[in-house]
Amino acid sequence: SQQGEEDPQALSIQEGENATMNCSYKTSINNLQWYRQNSGRGLVHLILIRSNEREKHSGRLRVTLDTSKKSSSLLITASRAADTASYFCATETTGTASKLTFGTGTRLQVTL
Amino acid sequence: DAGVIQSPRHEVTEMGQEVTLRCKPISGHNSLFWYRQTMMRGLELLIYFNNNVPIDDSGMPEDRFSAKMPNASFSTLKIQPSEPRDSAVYFCASTSGTGWRTGELFFGEGSRLTVL
Numbered sequence: 001s002q003q004g005e006e007d008p009q010a011l012s013i014q015e016g017e018n019a020t021m022n023c024s025y026k027t028s029i030n031n032l033q034w035y036r037q038n039s040g041r042g043l044v045h046l047i048l049i050r051s052n053e054r055e056k057h058s059g060r061l062r063v064t065l066d067t068s069k070k071s072s073s074l075l076i077t078a079s080r081a082a083d084t085a086s087y088f089c090a091t092e093t094t095g096t097a098s099k100l101t102f103g104t105g106t107r108l109q110v111t112l
Numbered sequence: 113d114a115g116v117i118q119s120p121r122h123e124v125t126e127m128g129q130e131v132t133l134r135c136k137p138i139s140g141h142n143s144l145f146w147y148r149q150t151m152m153r154g155l156e157l158l159i160y161f162n163n164n165v166p167i168d169d170s171g172m173p174e175d176r177f178s179a180k181m182p183n184a185s186f187s188t189l190k191i192q193p194s195e196p197r198d199s200a201v202y203f204c205a206s207t208s209g210t211g212w213r214t215g216e217l218f219f220g221e222g223s224r225l226t227v228l
Contacts, residue, residue, distance in 0.1 A: 033216065042116075042203060042219035043155075088155065090217075099168060100145070100217060102155040 004089045004103025012109040019076040021106040023089030024069075030092045032065055033100070034074050037086045046074075046087075079110045118204050118220035126228050130192040133223045136185055137206030145217065146179055146189050147203040155203075161187065173198075194227045201225070 007022045023032070031050045035043040049056045049065045049072070056063045062075040076083055089103045117136040125131055137144050145160040159169040161181045169179070176195070181187040191198055201224045205217040 035217075042221045043205075043217070044219070045216045048216060099157060099160060101157065102147075104154050 004091055004101065006087070006089060006103045006106040008106060009104070010107045010109070012111065013079055015079060015081055015110055015112050017079055019079050019083070019108055019110070021074045021087050021089075021108070023072045023074070023103055025072075025089075025091045025103075026070065027091075028094045029067075030094055032063075032072050033090045033092070034061075034063060034072075035088045035090060035102075037088065037105075039085075043088065076108075079108075081110050081112055084108060084110045116204055116206055116218050116220035118202075118223050120223055121221065122224045122226075124226045124228065125194055127195055128193040129227075130190065131194045131198075131225060131227075133189040133202050133204075133225070135187045135189070135204030135220060137187070137204070138208075138218055139185065141206035141208045141218070142184070143207045144181060144187050145205045145207075146187070147205065148200045149203060149222070150200045158189070158202075191225075194225075196227045199225055199227050 004023045004025045013019050029051055031048055033048045034046045036046055037043045047058045047061055047063050049063050060077045065072045086105045086107045088105045090100045092100050119134045143162050146158040148156045148158055156171055158171045159179045160167055164181045177191055179189045201222045203219050203222045205219045207215045207217050
């Protein structure tokens with residue numbers, strides 16, 4: 001079953017614009033991660049935010065986490081055509097056998 | 113490091129045949145995960161190992177699926193007999209998470225399976 005649900009399912013923007021993707025989850029987490037997947041390729045880790053953190057930056061990426069609302073957002077600033085990919089949030093649930101559960105993904109298209 | 117290596121990259125087989133997918137994790141990583149990706153169900157965790165021991169196989173669809181990790185550098189996912197609904201991309205991922213914590217996953221490029 002899916003732990004995370006991304007919103008929107010698809011997003012189309014022009015190069016230079018900012019892209020915001022949202023993720024909602026259902027149960028308590030240790031951390032939340034964002035991954036990128038180019039078409040036909042494996043997933044690549046982008047950023048990890050722990051449950052006691054509220055915001056994190058990495059280059060053009062900004063991630064926020066609101067544990068009270070069980071939601072996270074990924075902001076990509078000044079998007080480029082090379083950012084075209086699917087983006088997934090993944091949550092590590094709390095418990096003795098923690099595991100990473102992926103959301104449904106947002107497909108981002110950045111046009112020139 | 114070469115990253116997580118999966119083979120084969122593509123496999124086309126007929127219903128009823130045995131399929132074996134292989135994975136070599138990144139050296140030094142102590143946890144290994146098998147995921148399945150389809151359009152309908154997204155990314156599903158099938159099974160994961162910690163220090164070569166299966167920890168959670170609750171995602172394995174049914175008895176036709178089995179996974180082994182005989183040593184720290186090799187794992188297999190076997191489907192016997194295969195069915196058309198098993199068609200998907202199967203990903204292997206590894207991490208050096210501490211204890212039960214997952215940490216950042218490193219994915220292979222996947223094995224695309226088509227069962228006719």
